[in-house]
Amino acid sequence: MYASDDKPKPRAAVTVPALRVAKREGRKLVMLTAYDAGFARAADAGGVDMVLVGDSLGMVVQGKPSTLPVTVAEIVYHTQCVARGLRAALLVADMPFQSYATPERALDAASALVGQGGAAMVKLEGAGHVLDAIRFLVERDIPVCAHLGLTPQSVHKFGGYSVQGREETAAQRLLDDALAVQAAGAELLVLECVPSALATRISQALQIPTIGIGAGPGCDGQVLVLHDMLGLSSGHRRPRFVKDFLAAGGSVVGAVKAYAAAVRDGSFPGPEHGYE
């Protein structure tokens, strides 16, 4: 036998169409944020399906009080760094505050994130007028991840970072918005800080996968901010959906593997990480 026969096969690259297949087959999807090549390499080696260059970088990398000051140029720069560290994971880049206020602005920003940054998909927060931007991008072959529930770019409208969709009318609006972003062409939906039962109801109503963060175990996958997953303090209040996987994992790659395994076997998130 030749030595090369023993080499582990590199895993296949995760593609946009593969996300719906995973949902149909009941395989949980694992997403983690990263902002540079070194941690992107660790996330990829740890087996995550998707890496998100989140505008959370404004808070965890730049130390700012919110995600609002982050610019398209900054996300492009960090997306380029992350792209150099990835081999298989799908690269998703966040659209900064007001960069998708009109469909035309959205196309300019998304073209930079995909064309210069190397992202395969862009993420936008909200529904309503954002549906036009989603349609505009999808019609131009730019895959879109929607983001509903606690959308941090709306922090001033919400008056803080609070759980969304607790009352029946708000829950129904969230379900309607989820169906609307799917109809507009989104291929993925992040649900942030919504009651676990509502996130399960939304996940069951959609054909596209839902990725939860503070949305309970009924979503089709989970996302965490890298710094939270490694137990690093951001200087902000630690939300209940956060779990430090570094102690159990023993190393950064070990922590990613422990997180990915816990999402895939359904042990994370537990009931204590969700909201009623």
Ligand code: KIV
């Ligand atoms: O910016 C970000 O990191 C995000 C995730 C928390 C979903 O939007």
